[in-house]
Amino acid sequence: MALVAATGPDAANFRVRGTLLAPALREQGVALDPFPLFDPRRDLAFHTASPRRRARVLLAARQQQRARLAAAGAALGTVFLLRQADLLPSLGLEKAAARNRKLVYDVDDAIWNDAVRAGGHPLAFLKASRHKASWLAAHAHHVVAATPVLAEWLSRHARDVTVIPSLVDSDRMRPRDHAQAETLTVGWVGSPSTSRYLDAVRAPLARLARALPDRTVVFDVIGGEVGAIEGVEVVCRPWSPDAERAALHRMDVGIMPLPDDPWTRGKAAYKAIQYMGAGVPVVADGVGAAVDVVDGGGLLTSGEDEWFEALSSLAADASLRARLGAHGHERASEHYSIRRWAPTLAKLLRD
DSSP, rough: EEEEEETTTTTHHHHHHHHHGHHHHHHHHOOEEEEEEOEEEEEEEEHHSSSSHHHHHHHHHHHHHHHHHHHHHHGOEHHHEESSSSSSSSOOHHHHHHHHEEEEEEEOOOOOHEEEEEEEETTTTGGGGHHHHHHHHHOOEEEEESSSHHHHHHTTSOOEEEEEEOOBGGGGGOOOOOOOSSSEEEEEETTTTTTGGGGGGHHHHEEEEEEEETSSSEEEEEESSOOTTTTTTEEEEEOOHHHHHHHHHHOSSSEEEOOOOOTGOOOOHHHHHHHHHTOOOOEEEOTTTHHHHTSSEEEESSSHHHHHHHHHHHOHHHHHHHHHHHHHHHHHHHHHHHHHHHHHHHHHHHO
């Protein structure tokens, strides 16, 4: 069974919605063979090279992907396709992936809004994601959506839609031990495209640092960049699996700021699920899936004053952090764990 996406192998959605689940799916009798559009070398070149070089890399990757799908032939009976197969508007790769095969289509973001709201490249509309999403949903044997909001849109085009949230391996995540210390670490894990949301917490973090003159407030950012914040020790690190795991063990509080718009209302609140799986209390804007996900595993906020109050209350009380963190870990294990959902997804892929 091919795992297909228009990404490199380390892209967030390819890992979270695909390769992270592969060992548990294998135990259920389903083997995923990764078919990312870019291999690691081309992925690096595509994201760092000049526009002309990026175009050449993309065209070469598309040609290789088409050849690989054709070579697999009838032996490849099912394709598990994440978001879309190509970064160009043509449906050629999507049709090549689906031809004479069972297609299971997975969506974890409102990609039909990405040209306007996602905050990516100004020419993102050229991907024709809305058209691709509707075509793939209509031609899929089954559609998997990360949230009910996504499922509602996809149901306009699809025959069968199942909601399966983005998942964590909570069984392998050691819950954070919380104790009062001289350093308070506020953490965030994400990507360059979502780090723009961090501007909303700059003022609350500066206020928090002023309110804690005898403690050091560290803002631990993994996978993005944020400018200096008065009174706060800002540390930005590139994302890697090891950097992510280490950050989750360091955090006293995990944050997920989000504006309220059509794009963010479709997001799967995966940052919150990650923090909760690690026993870290969440502070998040009450937008989209976050409202249902957090549910006692942290504090929901709106606006600068509420952000400051939430951070202040957690900074002052290690026992509160421990209670919310423990509840979040229990909730992640029960509702958002690979163990909970792997049998459901495996049966869907097999059937």
